[in-house]
Amino acid sequence: MFRHNTLRYTALVLLAAGALFQAFTAEYFGLEILTEILILAMLVLALDIVAGFGGMVSLCHGALMGVGAYAYAILSTKAGIAPPVAMAGSIALTGAAAWVIGAIGSRSHGIYFIMATLAFGQMAYSYVFEAPIFGGDDGLGGISRLDLSVIGVDLNDSRSFALFCLAILGAVYGASVLILRSGLGRSLTGVMHNEQRMRALGLTVWRVKADVFGLSGMIAGLAGALAAQHIMYISPGLLSWTVSGEALVVVILGGLGTLVGPLIGAAAFVVLKHELSSVTTYWHLVVGAILIAVVMSRANGIFGWIESRWGGVFDRRLADATRKQEPEEALNDA
Amino acid sequence: MLETRNLDKSFGAVHVTRNVSLKLERGERRVILGPNGAGKTTLFNQLVGELTPDSGSVHLAGEDVTALPVAKRARRGLSRSYQKNTLFDGLTVEENLGLAAAVHTGNATQLWSDSLAKPEVREIVEEVAEQVNLMPFIHAKVSEISYGVRRQLEVGVALATRPLVLLMDEPTSGVGPEMSKGFHDLLNNLPRDLTMLIIEHDMDLAFDVADTITVLNYGEVVFDGLPDAARGSSLLKEIYLGSWEDA
Ligand SMILES: Nc1ncnc2c1ncn2[C@@H]1O[C@H](COP(=O)(O)OP(=O)(O)OP(=O)(O)O)[C@@H](O)[C@H]1O
Ligand SMILES: [Mg+2]
Numbered sequence: 001m002f003r004h005n006t007l008r009y010t011a012l013v014l015l016a017a018g019a020l021f022q023a024f025t026a027e028y029f030g031l032e033i034l035t036e037i038l039i040l041a042m043l044v045l046a047l048d049i050v051a052g053f054g055g056m057v058s059l060c061h062g063a064l065m066g067v068g069a070y071a072y073a074i075l076s077t078k079a080g081i082a083p084p085v086a087m088a089g090s091i092a093l094t095g096a097a098a099w100v101i102g103a104i105g106s107r108s109h110g111i112y113f114i115m116a117t118l119a120f121g122q123m124a125y126s127y128v129f130e131a132p133i134f135g136g137d138d139g140l141g142g143i144s145r146l147d148l149s150v151i152g153v154d155l156n157d158s159r160s161f162a163l164f165c166l167a168i169l170g171a172v173y174g175a176s177v178l179i180l181r182s183g184l185g186r187s188l189t190g191v192m193h194n195e196q197r198m199r200a201l202g203l204t205v206w207r208v209k210a211d212v213f214g215l216s217g218m219i220a221g222l223a224g225a226l227a228a229q230h231i232m233y234i235s236p237g238l239l240s241w242t243v244s245g246e247a248l249v250v251v252i253l254g255g256l257g258t259l260v261g262p263l264i265g266a267a268a269f270v271v272l273k274h275e276l277s278s279v280t281t282y283w284h285l286v287v288g289a290i291l292i293a294v295v296m297s298r299a300n301g302i303f304g305w306i307e308s309r310w311g312g313v314f315d316r317r318l319a320d321a322t323r324k325q326e327p328e329e330a331l332n333d334a
Numbered sequence: 335m336l337e338t339r340n341l342d343k344s345f346g347a348v349h350v351t352r353n354v355s356l357k358l359e360r361g362e363r364r365v366i367l368g369p370n371g372a373g374k375t376t377l378f379n380q381l382v383g384e385l386t387p388d389s390g391s392v393h394l395a396g397e398d399v400t401a402l403p404v405a406k407r408a409r410r411g412l413s414r415s416y417q418k419n420t421l422f423d424g425l426t427v428e429e430n431l432g433l434a435a436a437v438h439t440g441n442a443t444q445l446w447s448d449s450l451a452k453p454e455v456r457e458i459v460e461e462v463a464e465q466v467n468l469m470p471f472i473h474a475k476v477s478e479i480s481y482g483v484r485r486q487l488e489v490g491v492a493l494a495t496r497p498l499v500l501l502m503d504e505p506t507s508g509v510g511p512e513m514s515k516g517f518h519d520l521l522n523n524l525p526r527d528l529t530m531l532i533i534e535h536d537m538d539l540a541f542d543v544a545d546t547i548t549v550l551n552y553g554e555v556v557f558d559g560l561p562d563a564a565r566g567s568s569l570l571k572e573i574y575l576g577s578w579e580d581a
Contacts, residue, residue, distance in 0.1 A: 182448060183443060183449030184443050184445050186432070186433060187433065199404045200413070
């Protein structure tokens with residue numbers, strides 16, 4: 001189950017302050033980067049819920065985001081549905097698709113689950129690529145943003161759109177915490193720890209997995225609908241499995257199962273990408289090297305490393321827990 | 335309350351359960367004795383549905399549950415603890431019990447509320463914590479409590495589903511004799527209508543709690559009767575003095 005602690009709150013406040021500062025001071029290019037970070041942050045929160053708290057490592061979250069983006073684009077342009085309704089529709093549709101994937105995948109674990117999700121993602125990718133309604137390789141353009149003029153906000157303005165995404169990210173974070181702290185979220189933690197025991201207690205394990213995967217899919221769908229509005233043009237590349245892979249890299253880089261870590265990971269990843277790609281075309285090599293360093297350090301990503309180092313300064317209990325863990329573990333095996 | 339009829343199971347050439355028929359009345363406390371590898375745990379696995387028997391049937395409260403999956407049997411009131419701890423390590427004692435109580439009260443799949451905040455869940459958690467003496471450790475994480483206390487929690491988690499029948503697989507294995515004795519006193523104080531099936535290694539300890547005794551040897555029931563009769567049985571002495579000693 002997810003717990004906040006002083007360090008996590010501090011990190012959240014710093015992240016929010018940084019984002020707000022950027023939103024109010026940056027120029028066009030800086031705002032575009034900020035928005036990219038915010039949307040990626042929603043996607044990786046969705047992924048952290050299933051992978052970090054449910055042990056369901058998904059390689060289809062990029063595709064789910066793509067489903068949300070295409071659903072929004074089709075509903076709002078071709079079907080002529082009002083953008084807010086189209087957005088709700090795209091979230092619901094992505095959630096439903098994810099629920100089905102979660103239900104079918106619930107019986108497989110580890111590498112088999114990863115492969116199952118990858119297969120679903122590839123199916124979505126090739127369908128979008130081939131079906132004429134989606135515009136094939138050319139993608140879809142002319143996607144409009146939500147109209148918030150009733151409250152005096154013009155989302156076609158980069159700054160307003162970045163702030164809008166920041167507000168939504170805040171809501172997504174809050175929702176993620178609530179999901180993890182609900183009865184469902186607690187059961188999910190139990191399932192990740194010991195699925196067999198939860199079943200022996202009478203839990204219908206597949207339902208818990210499917211429900212959480214569906215909720216996570218809704219968040220991914222929301223991120224997709226916002227991504228479509230952000231770029232106003234979408235192409236099948238959005239559903240490519242590399243997007244899912246990148247999201248997974250960000251979650252691991254930031255700190256699996258910490259919620260806060262993936263937010264840091266998203267910021268670090270996007271900034272690194274833009275800074276490095278202006279210097280070298282081989283920026284992926286650098287990101288790869290950093291990922292290897294993080295994994296080899298055996299810390300749980302950037303935030304896991306920060307927590308193990310400075311968590312104790314803020315929280316006695318955290319300090320005790322990290323210190324006590326090891327000798328007691330040995331006893332357990334006795 | 336719980337009954338098996340001609341339960342039979344082999345792993346390849348190893349015949350681990352041989353035509354086992356057991357019958358537990360409501361409130362009966364039966365201890366299963368038997369040497370290492372006698373098939374005690376394998377029998378439990380078939381009772382709860384984690385293993386499918388080759389033939390024979392399992393009946394719970396008069397109904398044939400042989401075809402029911404694990405979770406459904408559990409929801410009908412069959413709960414078990416494991417020989418090796420299966421606790422939720424990063425969580426507190428309270429949260430461990432809460433997971434089980436949430437399933438029982440239908441709060442385990444709720445999205446709109448925290449199961450552990452529900453009064454009906456809290457009530458079970460507190461009651462079970464009292465029953466198995468976990469109150470002093472209620473907010474401690476599993477990693478912070480001793481092995482013996484973890485064994486108590488292992489049973490506590492099973493108890494928190496408010497079962498009709500509680501199966502315990504060597505609840506005091508690896509625990510010192512004093513603590514084992516204390517634990518059996520706890521079991522004796524549980525509600526009288528709870529049916530219990532307890533796997534126990536130590537014959538003397540078995541007599542603390544047993545109404546009836548079943549002895550398994552090579553997967554076969556070699557004794558089924560009252561503790562006094564078991565005490566006098568020469569067959570038992572033979573098994574006891576044989577392979578049993580080293581356990
Ligand atoms: N999944 C399995 N596959 C093959 N053989 C198994 C399996 N599970 C148990 N066995 C074998 O079945 C026999 C009975 O094992 P079981 O664990 O039921 O014994 P037990 O009475 O619980 O012993 P102990 O007192 O050591 O716990 C053993 O010979 C064991 O090796
Ligand atoms: Mg055993």
